Amino acid sequence: MKMRNLTLATLCLIVASLFAVSCASSSGAASSTISKGSVTGNWVVTDIQFEGIPANSKVTVFDEASYNCFKGSNWVLPSNGKGSYTLSSTSDGCSTVSQPIMWSLYKQAGSTMFQFKKLSEGVKAKNVTEGYRVELSSADGNNMVWRAPVNFEGKNAYIVYTLQKSR
DSSP, X not given: OHHHHHHHHHXXXXXXXXXXXXXXXXXXXXXXXOOGGGTOEEEXXXXXXXXXXXXXXXXXXXXXXXXXXXXXXXXXXXXXXEEEEEEOOOTTSOOOXXXXXXXXXXXXXXXXXXXXXXXXXXXXXXXXXOOEEEEEEEEOSSEEEEEEEEEETTEEEEEEEEEXXXX
């Protein structure tokens, strides 16, 4: 009889521990969640900084253009996920580009990732196998920060994009 009580007590302790752990982890995740609603809208890239990359480096981003061409770019991110970005022509060699994209948010290792695929005319998003994913460091509905991990000279580095909601 004592063995049965000991087994029952151990089982209750295990169940209580699992319950406590599951409650603690779910409440912690909720506080760091960034919602799709705080990302939806029209955005302008106001700044691009490097972490772990020299400031005067020539860096092409999103297989499109120099990072300088993305400063001032407009990103249209409607709730249905079919958006676009537009680069403007500049005196330092940037060309005007309007690129349709399909975007979404993705949870990865406790972080929220902003991901998108470039869409070509006549090609459905489900048939596009390559895309881009950046960590969504913050998004409060008016400002958003992306951190794109890159390998620079064998070391981990980041390109940090600051976006502001356009009115």
